[in-house]
Amino acid sequence: MESCAYYLELISLSLDGQLTSQQQDELQQHLEQCPDCRLLARQLSEIHAGWDCLEEQEVPEGFTQGVMDRIRAEAAPAKVIPFRRKRPQLRALASVAACALLCLGLWRMDLIPGARNAGAESVAAAPAAAPAGDIYALADTDAGTAAPAQSIAEFSRTAEQNAPAAAANPIPPAQSTSEAEGDALLQLVETELALTPGILILVDELPRQLQQEPQQAFIEGYSLLVLEETPETALWDSLTDMASLVLDVGDGPIVIALRN
Amino acid sequence: MTEQELVARAKQGDHDAFEQLVRNNEKRIYNLTLRMVGDPEDALDLSQEAFLNAWRGLASFKGDSAFSTWLYRLASNACLDHLRSKKRRQEAGAIPLSLDDEDASPPPADELSSPAQQLERKERAQALHRALDALPSHHKQVLVMRELSGLSYQEISDILALDLGTVKSRLTRARLALKKILLADGNFFDGPPSISTETKERK
Numbered sequence: 001m002e003s004c005a006y007y008l009e010l011i012s013l014s015l016d017g018q019l020t021s022q023q024q025d026e027l028q029q030h031l032e033q034c035p036d037c038r039l040l041a042r043q044l045s046e047i048h049a050g051w052d053c054l055e056e057q058e059v060p061e062g063f064t065q066g067v068m069d070r071i072r073a074e075a076a077p078a079k080v081i082p083f084r085r086k087r088p089q090l091r092a093l094a095s096v097a098a099c100a101l102l103c104l105g106l107w108r109m110d111l112i113p114g115a116r117n118a119g120a121e122s123v124a125a126a127p128a129a130a131p132a133g134d135i136y137a138l139a140d141t142d143a144g145t146a147a148p149a150q151s152i153a154e155f156s157r158t159a160e161q162n163a164p165a166a167a168a169n170p171i172p173p174a175q176s177t178s179e180a181e182g183d184a185l186l187q188l189v190e191t192e193l194a195l196t197p198g199i200l201i202l203v204d205e206l207p208r209q210l211q212q213e214p215q216q217a218f219i220e221g222y223s224l225l226v227l228e229e230t231p232e233t234a235l236w237d238s239l240t241d242m243a244s245l246v247l248d249v250g251d252g253p254i255v256i257a258l259r260n
Numbered sequence: 261m262t263e264q265e266l267v268a269r270a271k272q273g274d275h276d277a278f279e280q281l282v283r284n285n286e287k288r289i290y291n292l293t294l295r296m297v298g299d300p301e302d303a304l305d306l307s308q309e310a311f312l313n314a315w316r317g318l319a320s321f322k323g324d325s326a327f328s329t330w331l332y333r334l335a336s337n338a339c340l341d342h343l344r345s346k347k348r349r350q351e352a353g354a355i356p357l358s359l360d361d362e363d364a365s366p367p368p369a370d371e372l373s374s375p376a377q378q379l380e381r382k383e384r385a386q387a388l389h390r391a392l393d394a395l396p397s398h399h400k401q402v403l404v405m406r407e408l409s410g411l412s413y414q415e416i417s418d419i420l421a422l423d424l425g426t427v428k429s430r431l432t433r434a435r436l437a438l439k440k441i442l443l444a445d446g447n448f449f450d451g452p453p454s455i456s457t458e459t460k461e462r463k
Contacts, residue, residue, distance in 0.1 A: 008436070016406065047388075047438060047442060053382070057300075058287070063307070063308070064283050067308050071275065
């Protein structure tokens with residue numbers, strides 16, 4: 001004859017409907033003879049039914065969204081510029097292109113102390129370094145149409161004169177892509193260099209062309225390099241090939257962050 | 261799309277496919293963690309962590325068990341870790357014991373049951389909640405999985421990597437342990453006098 005311990009397990013199984021008919025008979029017979037087990041069976045049965053009192057809870061609002069947001073933020077490092085471009089260009093719509101130029105001129109001339117000369121030089125130098133006006137090309141640049149070099153230089157002189165007016169027309173911020181490291185890095189760059197990059201590129205090593213360049217700042221695990229001039233196609237391609245992250249922020253210089 | 265198809269796509273990096281997997285499993289995972297750890301905020305964090313870990317670990321997920329089984333295991337282990345560390349902090353006096361079910365959404369208004377019955381349900385729920393809190397983790401785990409998540413013995417066996425016999429005996433002991441706590445609590449069993457009479461008559 002089995003001990004009550006054996007029947008205890010049968011009782012538990014019975015709650016889950018897991019008894020064979022033979023086991024059911026066995027249990028039934030035992031319960032008829034054993035008040036202890038009968039009591040136990042009743043109590044366990046009552047508890048089993050009582051679980052029903054614990055309602056299944058609804059998942060809080062935004063649960064899935066929260067999960068997916070974090071996943072997207074942590075997504076495998078990728079080139080996050082949505083469309084691959086040959087060279088960095090102002091992402092200004094045709095209608096705000098003029099404002100953009102004005103503001104860019106403004107930024108280069110007035111807002112960043114000491115950048116005045118560098119800015120002027122690079123505005124003039126850009127056309128020389130590359131096919132005319134690429135870095136400041138307006139609207140449909142893929143087709144290669146661009147403002148001629150001379151008008152850019154003229155524009156920047158006009159910009160100097162029209163400084164106050166332009167301040168009223170801020171460029172809408174370009175869509176920045178969120179990558180946890182990128183966001184943090186961006187903040188560090190802004191704090192450390194006191195400027196907002198137009199494009200922030202994160203690399204683990206520098207392309208050959210830049211390896212002799214002096215690095216301008218060192219912050220928490222990164223060395224920073226600011227490109228004064230539009231990079232040539234080859235350099236730009238190298239950079240984007242090697243980049244683990246490219247953040248397209250808006251207007252401003254290209255900042256390269258080399259992970260130490 | 262079947263779970264397997266969604267998983268295959270998610271493994272390729274398809275966010276939308278993974279999002280569907282999240283939606284398909286979120287309620288069960290959330291309720292599992294909620295009943296394991298008690299606190300809704302902790303449960304929320306742990307559930308989200310479980311999904312994140314699933315995403316991160318997708319590359320190594322072989323598909324020899326169902327995705328949801330694997331997910332349960334991730335969630336369940338996260339809960340155990342949480343409970344262990346919480347216990348350490350409680351023992352150090354850092355956290356008060358959590359209490360009743362009042363933060364949870366109230367049961368749907370039940371026209372068929374009287375106010376008295378609804379009150380009884382609420383009291384029972386609270387008693388169960390307290391009892392769950394007092395159970396050791398390994399008992400709580402099987403009980404929540406069986407009674408609340410409605411998982412089969414086989415599923416529990418897969419998730420916990422225990423053999424079937426162990427699952428059955430653990431469940432039996434867990435139920436007995438729970439009964440003992442509930443009897444001591446006094447708010448669950450309001451049974452008719454005949455029960456206490458029978459107790460006195462025990463040989």
